[in-house]
Amino acid sequence: MRNIEEIVEFALQLVATETGFSLSYIHKVILRESLRESKKTYAKLAEENKYSESYIKFTVAPKVWQLLSQALGEKVNKTNISKLLEQRLEKFAAFDNPQITETTAAMPMGGLTRKGYVLESPEGWIPLASCLYIERLTIEQTCYQEILQPHTFIRIKAPRKMGKTSLIARILDYGSSQNYHTVRLNLHHAGTQVFEKSDRFLRWFCTNVTRQLGLESKLNDYWDEDMGALMNSTIYFQGYLLKELPNPIVLALDGVDQLFEYPELASDFFVLLRSWYEETKDISVWQKLRIVIAHAVEVYIPLPTHRSPFNVGLAIELPNFSPEQVQDLAERHRLQLTKPELEQLMKLTDGFPYLIRLTLYESARLKIPVQTLLKDAMRDTGIYQQHLQYQLWNLQQYPKLADAFQLALMAPIQLEIEVAFKLKSLGLVYLTDNQATVSCKLYREYFREWYAQG
Numbered sequence: 001m002r003n004i005e006e007i008v009e010f011a012l013q014l015v016a017t018e019t020g021f022s023l024s025y026i027h028k029v030i031l032r033e034s035l036r037e038s039k040k041t042y043a044k045l046a047e048e049n050k051y052s053e054s055y056i057k058f059t060v061a062p063k064v065w066q067l068l069s070q071a072l073g074e075k076v077n078k079t080n081i082s083k084l085l086e087q088r089l090e091k092f093a094a095f096d097n098p099q100i101t102e103t104t105a106a107m108p109m110g111g112l113t114r115k116g117y118v119l120e121s122p123e124g125w126i127p128l129a130s131c132l133y134i135e136r137l138t139i140e141q142t143c144y145q146e147i148l149q150p151h152t153f154i155r156i157k158a159p160r161k162m163g164k165t166s167l168i169a170r171i172l173d174y175g176s177s178q179n180y181h182t183v184r185l186n187l188h189h190a191g192t193q194v195f196e197k198s199d200r201f202l203r204w205f206c207t208n209v210t211r212q213l214g215l216e217s218k219l220n221d222y223w224d225e226d227m228g229a230l231m232n233s234t235i236y237f238q239g240y241l242l243k244e245l246p247n248p249i250v251l252a253l254d255g256v257d258q259l260f261e262y263p264e265l266a267s268d269f270f271v272l273l274r275s276w277y278e279e280t281k282d283i284s285v286w287q288k289l290r291i292v293i294a295h296a297v298e299v300y301i302p303l304p305t306h307r308s309p310f311n312v313g314l315a316i317e318l319p320n321f322s323p324e325q326v327q328d329l330a331e332r333h334r335l336q337l338t339k340p341e342l343e344q345l346m347k348l349t350d351g352f353p354y355l356i357r358l359t360l361y362e363s364a365r366l367k368i369p370v371q372t373l374l375k376d377a378m379r380d381t382g383i384y385q386q387h388l389q390y391q392l393w394n395l396q397q398y399p400k401l402a403d404a405f406q407l408a409l410m411a412p413i414q415l416e417i418e419v420a421f422k423l424k425s426l427g428l429v430y431l432t433d434n435q436a437t438v439s440c441k442l443y444r445e446y447f448r449e450w451y452a453q454g
Contacts, residue, residue, distance in 0.1 A: 004035045007082070009131030009332065010089045011068065016129035018071040023064070023129075024177035025144060025170070026051065030064045035082050050148050050178075119333075119364055122357035125165035128173055131332050132357070133166060134325050139316055140167070143292075144174045146314050147250055150287035151280045153273075153313025156294040159427035161354035162318045164294040168252045171292055175250040180290075183212040188255040195259070198268040199229040205269075206236050209251065215244055230272050237276070238285060248288040257297035257425065266301050274309040298421035320351035330370075333360045341370045348374060350440040352427060358383065378446045388446050394426055404436075405429070409448050412437045 008031055016022055023031065029049060033040050042061065046053040051060070061078075068076040072084055120126075126133045146152055154171070156164050165186070172182040185208055194204045203219060210217045222236040242249070259266035273293070279286040291313075299310045321329070323346055330337045337345070349355040362383045363370045376382040380389075395402040404419045405428060412435040415423070420436050423429045428443055429436040438444040 003331075004032060005328070006131075006331065007035055007085050007089060008032050010092075011071075011085055012129050013131050014071045014088070015067050019067050021067055022173075023067070025174035026056075026060050026177045027064050027067075030056070030061050031068075031081075034064075034078050035085075039078070050145075119361065122354060122361050125169060126163070128169060132329065133170070134321065134329055134353075136319065139318070140170060142314070143167070143171050143316065147171060147175055147180070147248075147290045147292070148178065149290075150248075151277075152290035153277045153309065154290075154292040154316060155310060155313055156292065156316045156318065157298075158294075158296065158318035159425050160296045161352075161427065162296075162320075163353055164296070164318065165254055167316075167318070168254055168292060168294055172250055172252055175248075175290075179247050181213055181245055181247055181249045182252070183209050183249065184252045184254065185209070185212075186254040187258040190258070195262045195265055198265050201265055201269065202229045202233045202272075206233055210241065213241065213245065213249070215241065230268060230275075233272060234275070234279075237289070238279075238283070242285045242288050245288070248290055250290045250292065252292040252294075254294045255296075256293045257295040260297055260299070260301055263301050267303060270303060270309050271307045274307055274312065277309060277312055296425040298424065300418045300421050321353055321356055322351060326351060326356055329356060330360055333364045335360060335363055335370070337370060341374075344374055345370060348377060348441050352440060354427075355384070355387070355440075355442065358387065378442060378449070384442060384446075388442075391426060391428065391443070392447075392450065398422070405438075405447065406451055408436045408438055409444060409451065 008028065011031055012023055012028070026049060029045060033045060040048075042057045043053045045051075046056040049056075065076050065078075065081075068081065068085075072088060074084065076084060120130060120132055143154055146154055156167060158164050168184060172184055175182050185205070190201075190204065194201055203223070206219055207217055210219070218240055219236060222240060223232045227235070259269060273291065276286065276289060277291065280289065293309070299308075303310070305311060323342055326345065327337060327342060330342075345356070345359060349359070359370060359373065362368070363373055366373075373383050377384055379385075395405055400419055401422055404413075404415045405423055407413050408415070408423070408429055412432075414420075414434050415436050420429070420431055420434075423436060424431055427439055430439050431437075438447075
């Protein structure tokens with residue numbers, strides 16, 4: 001029998017392609033459990049995932065079987081699902097070469113198209129229906145359970161291109177499965193004029209939240225210039241948004257480190273978030289608000305401990321991929337890494353998710369073994385060319401960062417705190433006991449040679 005996760009991912013792709021429907025978190029739970037030899041009862045699944053048994057039995061499960069029946073073209077139930085999916089997966093696999101290409105990915109099979117297997121670029125966040133999302137099981141499950149609580153504040157921290165946005169998408173998807181209202185704002189998408197002052201930013205913020213909730217904007221009715229932007233925002237949320245909607249709201253803010261460049265605004269906004277978190281302890285209407293924030297840069301702006309949102313709630317730090325996860329991801333690209341290839345790839349990248357995905361994508365796209373690709377990895381003509389040039393550009397924009405990183409290339413070193421945090425946010429260094437160490441062999445060897453030539 002194939003790996004259960006491989007079958008689940010295949011089913012997700014198939015359903016998305018054939019029905020246009022993306023299975024939610026609880027749908028995936030039902031599907032995954034139905035593939036196990038020792039199946040849990042609907043009652044047990046309901047208990048573990050905080051649902052009623054009747055909802056699982058009469059709403060969620062029938063929807064899963066309906067969608068799978070539609071996607072597979074024959075009647076599906078809890079008994080035959082494993083056999084039917086394995087048979088269909090074998091047919092699709094037989095149609096492929098060992099490595100997928102974008103051309104063969106759209107070839108028809110038994111009336112179905114294989115568009116779901118189009119090779120995905122490693123750029124950007126990973127779609128919900130993708131088979132390439134690697135779960136850090138304890139992290140996802142912890143976040144899902146956390147947003148069920150009325151006093152929720154989740155802080156996701158990791159360097160760029162580690163998967164923060166992809167995780168947020170899945171948290172919001174799980175929230176939607178609970179009939180929660182969901183809002184996602186990426187502060188990197190806001191124009192620079194938005195950050196000119198607190199009043200303008202908070203009006204932009206409240207307006208965006210209102211629109212995503214599908215409500216009519218009543219900002220002018222609640223905005224009193226004499227009250228100040230922070231109080232106006234609080235009154236607007238408490239008096240309108242939270243009262244207007246019956247179910248909890250999951251508010252996800254991606255890229256909050258964008259605010260670190262505007263210390264006064266950042267101080268105001270972060271103090272506001274902390275005050276809302278405190279309100280959830282005592283005021284029932286605020287208990288409907290669950291906040292998720294994500295940032296790449298460590299917090300280096302001064303905030304009083306009792307007014308900072310960065311020392312409360314659940315802290316999540318995304319780790320690099322383990323060798324087992326890299327091997328799993330390779331198999332999802334229809335690649336078989338040899339033990340030497342896996343060791344070489346891990347040594348070069350230290351399991352950094354974006355670099356791993358980029359390597360496997362190029363190997364599958366070009367039909368070139370990973371070992372061959374890695375021979376030229378540190379050259380300007382290699383597969384990491386654009387990424388390395390992007391990192392170089394980042395350093396050149398801030399000579400202070402470039403000078404500090406050059407010192408770190410020679411030996412672990414203690415750096416000025418803001419500089420160290422910015423280098424970490426780029427994924428260029430690890431920080432241990434106030435010492436900055438270059439994060440992987442790729443960066444160390446490429447930039448040593450670049451600085452030597454300069």
